[in-house]
Amino acid sequence: MQAPVRTSLSPAVSVRALFAFALGCTFFGYAFMQRVAPSVIVDELMRDFMVGGAILGNLSAFYFYAYAGFQIPVGIMMDRFGPRRLLSLSLLLCVLGSFLFATADGAVPAAIARAIIGASVAFGYVGTMTIAAQQFSPARFALCVGILQAVGMAGAVAGQAPFRLLVDAFDWREAVMWMGGGALVLAIAIWFTVRDGARHVSQDGRLLDGIRYALRSRETWLNALIGMSLTAPMLALPGLWAVPYLTSVYEMDRTAAAGLASMLFIGWGVTAPLAGFFSDLIGRRKPIVIGGVAITIIMLSVISFVPDIPIPYLYVAFVVMGMGGGVMILNFALCRETTPLWARGAALGVVNGSVTASGALFQPLLGWILDRNWDGTLVDGARIYDAQAYTLAFTALLATLALGFVAAVSLKETFGRQLVE
Numbered sequence: 360m361q362a363p364v365r366t367s368l369s370p371a372v373s374v375r376a377l378f379a380f381a382l383g384c385t386f387f388g389y390a391f392m393q394r395v396a397p398s399v400i401v402d403e404l405m406r407d408f409m410v411g412g413a414i415l416g417n418l419s420a421f422y423f424y425a426y427a428g429f430q431i432p433v434g435i436m437m438d439r440f441g442p443r444r445l446l447s448l449s450l451l452l453c454v455l456g457s458f459l460f461a462t463a464d465g466a467v468p469a470a471i472a473r474a475i476i477g478a479s480v481a482f483g484y485v486g487t488m489t490i491a492a493q494q495f496s497p498a499r500f501a502l503c504v505g506i507l508q509a510v511g512m513a514g515a516v517a518g519q520a521p522f523r524l525l526v527d528a529f530d531w532r533e534a535v536m537w538m539g540g541g542a543l544v545l546a547i548a549i550w551f552t553v554r555d556g557a558r559h560v561s562q563d564g565r566l567l568d569g570i571r572y573a574l575r576s577r578e579t580w581l582n583a584l585i586g587m588s589l590t591a592p593m594l595a596l597p598g599l600w601a602v603p604y605l606t607s608v609y610e611m612d613r614t615a616a617a618g619l620a621s622m623l624f625i626g627w628g629v630t631a632p633l634a635g636f637f638s639d640l641i642g643r644r645k646p647i648v649i650g651g652v653a654i655t656i657i658m659l660s661v662i663s664f665v666p667d668i669p670i671p672y673l674y675v676a677f678v679v680m681g682m683g684g685g686v687m688i689l690n691f692a693l694c695r696e697t698t699p700l701w702a703r704g705a706a707l708g709v710v711n712g713s714v715t716a717s718g719a720l721f722q723p724l725l726g727w728i729l730d731r732n733w734d735g736t737l738v739d740g741a742r743i744y745d746a747q748a749y750t751l752a753f754t755a756l757l758a759t760l761a762l763g764f765v766a767a768v769s770l771k772e773t774f775g776r777q778l779v780e
Contacts, residue, residue, distance in 0.1 A: 373494075375552065375554065376490075376494040376495070378552050379490055379494065379549075379552050379553040379554065380487065380490050380491060380494065380495070380503070382545065382548055382549050382552055382553065383442070383446065383483070383486060383487030383490045383491075383507070383549075383553070384487055384506065384507050384510035384511075385510065385545060386446060386450065386480070386482075386483040386486070386487065386545060386549070387483040387484050387487055387507055387510060387511045387514070388510045388511050388513050388514025388515075388517070389480070389483070389514055389538075389541060389542065389545060390480035390483045390484070390511070390514065391511045391512070391514035391515040391518065391624075392514040392515065392517050392518035392522065392538065393422070393453070393457075393476055393480055393518070393538060394422060394423075394426075394480075394515070394518070394594070394598060394718070395515050395518040395519060395594075395597060395598045395599075395624075396518045396522050396534075396535070396538070397415075397418075397419045397599060398518075398519070398597060398598055398599045398600070398601065398602050398617070398620070399518075399519060399520075399522055399523040399526065399602055399613060399617045400523075400526060400531045401415065401599070401602060401603050401741070402603075402613075402739065402741040403526075403531050404418070404469075404531075405740065405741040405742065406739065406740045406741060408463075408465060408466040408469060409466075409740070410466050411726075411730050411733075411742050412725075412726035412727070412729045412730045412733070412742055412744070413723060413726040413727040413729075413730045414466060414726075415599075415726060416599065416722040416723035416724070416725065416726025416727070417470070417722075417723040417726070418466050418469055418470045418473065419473065419598075419599050419722050419723075420718060420719045420720075420722045420723050421470040421471070421473040421474040421477065422473045422474065422476055422477035422718070423477060423594070423715050423716065423717075423718035423719030423720075423722070424474060424477065424719045425473075425474040425475070425476075425477035425478035425481065426477035426478065426480065426481045426712075426715045426718075426719075427481075427712045427713070427715040427716040427718075427719055428478075428712070429477075429478050429481035429482075429712075430481060430485065430708040430709065430711045430712030430715065431570055431573075431705060431708040431709060431712055432708070433445075433481055433482050433485050433486070433704075433708055434485055434569070434570075434573075434703075434704035434705040434706070434707055434708025434709070434711075435567075435569060435570060435704060435705055435708070436704075437482075437485055437486060437489045437704045438569060438701070438703070438704035438705065440555075441489070441555030442482075442486040442487070442489045442490050442553055442555060443549065443550065443553040443554065443555050445482050445486060446482055446483070446486045446546075446549045446553065447546045447547075447549045447550040447553075448546075449478075449479045449480065449481070449482040449483075450479065450480075450542045450543070450545055450546035450549065451479075451542070451543070451546050452475065452478070452479035453475075453476055453479035453480055453539065453542040454539045454540075454542045454543050454546075455475060455479075456472050456473070456474075456475030456476035456478075456479055456539075457472075457476060457535055457536065457538055457539025457542065458536065458539055459471070459472035459475060460472035460473060460476065460535055461532040461533070461535040461536045461539070462532070479542075481715075484507070484511075484711050485704065485707055485708055485711055487507050488503075488504060488507065488691065488707060489704065490553065491503035491504070491507070492695075492703070493555070497777065499639065500692060500695060501634075501635035501636075501638050501639050501644075501688065501689060501691075501692040501775075502632060502635040502636050502639055503635070504631075504635055504688045504691050504692060505631040505632035505633070505634055505635030505636065505688050506631075506632050506635075507631075507688075508627065508628070508631035508632070508685065508687075508688045509627075509628040509629070509631045509632050510628075511628075512624040512625065512627045512628030512631070512681075512685075513624075513628055515593075515597065515621065515624040515627075516621045516624045516625060516628075519597065519602075519617040519618065519620055519621040519624070520614055520617040520618040520621060522534060522617075523613060523614050523617045524614065525537065527614070568701065568702065569701055569702035569703075569704060569705035569706070570702075570705040572698070572699070572702040572705070572706070573698065573702055573705040573706035573708070573709045574709065576697065576698065576706065578693065578694065578697040578698075578770070578771055579694055579697070579698065579706045579709050579710065580709075581766045581767075581769055581770055582690040582691075582693050582694045582710050582770070583690075583709055583710045583712075583713035583714070584713065584762060584763060584766040585648060585652065585687070585690050585763045585766045585767050585770075586687050586690045586691075586710050586711075586713055586714040587713045587714055587716060587717045587759070587763070588652065588717075588759045588760045588762060588763025588764075588766075589651065589652060589655060589683070589684045589686070589687040589760075589763060590684065590687060590714045590715075590717045590718070591717035591718075591720070591721045591756050591759050591760075592623070592655065592659055592680065592684065592756050592760075593623055593624070593627065593681070593684055594715075594717055594718035594721065594722065595717070595718065595721035595722055595724075595725050595756060596620065596623065596756075597620035597621060597623050597624060597677075598718055598722065599722045599725075599726075600722070600725050600726070600729075600749075600752070601616070601619075601620035601623075602616045602617050602620055603743075603744070604744075604749050605619055605620065607743050607744055607745065607746075607749075608745070608746045608749060609670065609673070611670075619670070619673065619674060619677060620677065622674050622677035622678045622681065623677045623678070623680055623681035623684075624681060625678060625681060626677065626678040626679060626680065626681020626682040626683075626684070626685060627681040627682070627684055627685040628681075628685070629681075629682065629685070630651075630681070630682040630683075630684075630685025630686060631685040631686075631687075631688045633685075634647055634651070634685055634686045634688060634689055635688055635689070635692070638689055638692065638775065639775055642774045642775040642776075643772065643774065643775070644689045644692060644693050644770075644772060644773055644774075644775065645693075645767070645770050645771075645772040647686050647689055648686050648689050648690065648693075648767045648770065649764070649767045649768060650683075650686070651682075651683045651684065651685070651686030651687070652683070652686075652760060652763050652764045652767050653683070653764065654679060654680070654682065654683030655680055655683035655684050655760055656757065656760045656761070656764065657683075658676050658677075658679050658680035658683060659680055659753065659756060659757055659760065660757060661676050662676050662677075662680070662753070663749075663750050663753040663754065663757065664750065666746065687714070690710060691707060691710060691711075692773075692775075693770065693771075693773055694706050694707055694710050695707065695777075696773040696775070696776060696777050696778055696779075697771065697773060697778050697779055698779060699779045717759075721755065721756065721759075724752075724755055725752040725753075725755065725756075728748070728751055728752040728755065729742075729744045729748050729749070729752050730742075732744070732745075732747065732748035732751055732752075733748065734748075
């Protein structure tokens, strides 16, 4: 038997468990790279598929439609079957989706391919949280989720300027092929490393009990709404529209714009584990969540309504906005602490599905608002939108954040304890 080693995550955690958690985090980072990669090839996709902002937003959002739609089934399956087989097989499906996207000859097959990719990587976040719940101390769950989110943000950064450099060196289709190859390597590593822990079902063993509980829970839906509001700016801005915004309004080249947009991911990545650690330390969740929503509202308002911000200050605004959003990981801890063990996977699936649904909603919504306010400017076949159009589009994000703030104030404070057994 593998000898345990002492770590800060639990009194005795095996090396295999640590490696399994690291691979799960890598899966989530890879999922984020796939999620945001279209943001740096907007012009190429518009040109190759001959589409405008609304259609491109929908094409990209097919990833989120599938990802969000799979979250509740993923939660149920994780409760039943464990992460090893589900994570490995879903990554193999991602290889297929990447190949289909790279070879698509139109918007419809590209959208189908994006849906396959979204459905396949939908297993990463809840699967890794399942590994953490099975292998590590419950008192460190918020920290584990923070580390997971930080790795996800590292993947998002990799999907910005580094992926753009890969596209510049080859082309976007070949770059997507390389990402598909990465999924194959990760699938093999997970299959030979991850071991399933104890699995839990409801007291009478009925499959749908967990989802019924989750869908009826007030706290589940409050956490889902807050998670959606905090994630929407990240998925809609650096996830798709920040690069064209910065190239159009601030006249930056695409690689530099991608680097600036990735500052939001860096802010998230820094804050997520710190929020989890600090929340566990003080035994409070709610004040940190409220503060994060408020910071996000302030920074997005500055970006939206203050004209001609100097570039260094724009970097700061994106980083701080990301830091506000990074507290979203506490919504998963709050959800876990207000849900019984046998319904936990389903409840976490509801929250994560709502979080990801923000991309499915806001990427095409912002594209639609941009199209409605387009002045007809075209450059090399791609639509160019002005500052006023972007300001109107970003207002939709601010409205959702206002709802998230109300939900955060309404949360039940758990004091870091499991309230429901």
